[in-house]
Amino acid sequence: MVSTNFRLGLFFVSTAVIFWSIAPIALKLSASFIDPVTLTWFRFLIAMIVSFFIQYYSGKLSEFKKLNKADWSKLVLAALFSIGNYISFVYCLDYLTPGQAQLNFQTAPFFMAIGGVLFFKEKVNAVQIMCFSTLALGMMLFFHPYIDFSQTSNNDIWLGVLIVQFSALTLSSYALVQKSLVQRLSSNNILLFVYGFGTLAMVPFSQWQSFTHMQSNDWIIALFCAAITLVAFGCFAQSMKYWPTSRVGPMVALTPILSITSTAIVASLGWWPEIIKADELDLLTILGMILVVISVFGIQLLPVLLEKRRSKYNVINSIINKHQPSTANLSK
DSSP: OOOHHHHHHHHHHHHHHHHHHHHHHHHHHHHHSOOHHHHHHHHHHHHHHHHHHHHTTOOOOGGGGGOOHHHHHHHHHHHHHHHHHHHHHHHTTTTSSSHHHHGGGGGGGHHHHHHHHHHOOOOHHHHHHHHHHHHHHHHHHHTGGOOOOGGGGGGGHHHHHHHHHHHHHHHHHHHHHHHHHTTOHHHHHHHHHHHHHHHHGGGGGOOOOOHOOHHHHHHHHHHHHHHHHHHHHHHHHHHHHHSHHHHHHHHHHHHHHHHHHHHHHHHHHHSSSOOOOOOOOOHHHHHHHHHHHHHHHHHHHHHHHHHHHHHHHHHHHHHHHSSSSHHHHHOO
């Protein structure tokens, strides 16, 4: 019989992955009626209002009183990284399909691992380095139709790749700053500050006239984009309560496959044909996609599996030492 924790964990992580996989489609559609900065401001505003009431009624806002100047500086830095991540990902969709954008975004674990080595003295083993190499190879195979740089038509694709890499880098930087703050402030309060700071910071750069021209369908898309911010990250956080990281990580790595699949379904149904187009997949492209997913699996899973193996070895070793006769007893 499947345990309640397993069912809850599966529900929450599946919801997060589904929302993340269809997010690029909604974001790409939004480009026809609102600019990335104004859309991000709107998403942050909705998320800030909902997060504030949740934190207020749960009595968690008092955590902010314990922060010092260094903590507040880190919060501002985290907010700036988060703003950069949200806005740049929307911009990259001007040049990439939703599936291409999500697959490219899988370099985020690589940036996080490098950041962990540089700032937290974490170690990267030989197998993880191999995973990073296969990740790069998978990216090259996936984009092999566009490697001919003499073709000017490919320039837009590579510009999109550069933008999405910047987005992955800013997300990784945000995660590293958040990691340095979690002992002082809960993740939900960090997000609340990020949403609040972002809402204020983007006011001078937002184009309010966009809202006056939006139709009912446009409002649905904008509200859905805002819901993704809350639902996906909220469900992801909940899934970590019921599932270990070793289960959650591989599920999240499936996001680009679901994104490419959902884009293909939307295209086959003939919805928004001028905006949403399916990815052209050949054998090398599919092989590249598989390599990327397997590499991300390895990057996320290996540290957990190695830690479990090390803990098991230590337990067995301590049991053996406990029952091993001492030298003094043997001499008698």
